[in-house]
Structures are given as C-alpha cells and as structure tokens.
Amino acid sequence: MPISTVAYIEFPGTAAEAMKFYQSVFGGELEVMDYTGLDTSDFPVQPGPDTVAHASLTGGALELRAGDSLSEDPPGASSEVYSMMILTDTQEEARDLIDKFTAAGGSVELPYEPAPWGDTYGQVRDQFGVMWQVDTPGPES
Known part of the structure; x- marks a missing residue:
C-alpha cells in the first residue's frame, strides 16, 4: 500500500456535528463510530455515550478523519498554527464554499x-x- 496523508482533527465534543457539516459542504461518505460497545475500562477518562471515537469522511472533495478529545479540559479546534487549504478551479466555487461556511456561523x-x-x-x-x-x-476574471 502506498503511503498517504490525511488530516485528523480532535474536537472538544463536536466531532459528529463538525463532520456532518463538512460532509454537507464537500460531499463524500461519512462513517462515525462512538464508544458504544467498546471496552474503555483502562481509559483515564470515561467517554460519554455520544463521544466520537473515530469519524472518517472519504470520497468527496475532502478526506478527513476526526474524533472527540478525551481530556477533561479539551482545547478548542481553533488555532493560528494550522489550517486546511481548499484549492478551487473557479472563483464561483470558492465564493460558494465561503458562503456555506459563513451561513453556518463561520467568519x-x-x-x-x-x-x-x-x-x-x-x-x-x-x-x-x-x-x-x-x-x-490565476488572476481574477
């Protein structure tokens, strides 16, 4: 199997909501797994019933993995040291994506x-x- 790289984001309890939103923006197949039925007895913090253990978005314009943090005081996903870059073919596509983000509460x-x-x-x-x-x-048209 060739090596591949996929971004992974650890959310502070919002992974399911975030991944559903990203699927609505970028398409693809979403799989979300919580901790139901998993042995978590050795975990230092017990995950809640809706805590996302692993989520995978594939097959659309974005390939992404995510989960919820198990720390007692998880940091938010906001950072100035990382970002996701979207390359679009047209400015119309770019403006449409920006509109989808801002309409959902982004800035x-x-x-x-x-x-x-x-x-x-x-x-x-x-x-x-x-x-x-x-x-x-390319230049703006």
Missing part, C-alpha cells in the same frame, strides 16, 4: 480577493474554530 478572516502571488485568496474560520484557506489559481 471571514481575510476577504477573498486578488493576492500578491497572482491567485485569488481568502480565509474563513468555521463555526468549530477550524481555519480554511481558499485559493483559486
């Missing part, structure tokens, strides 16, 4: 406009705190 962090390197680029933070960079190669 534009950097307006989508011509960038110094010749692309059209912007940033949006979703309602879960994840930063998405949106880039369309």
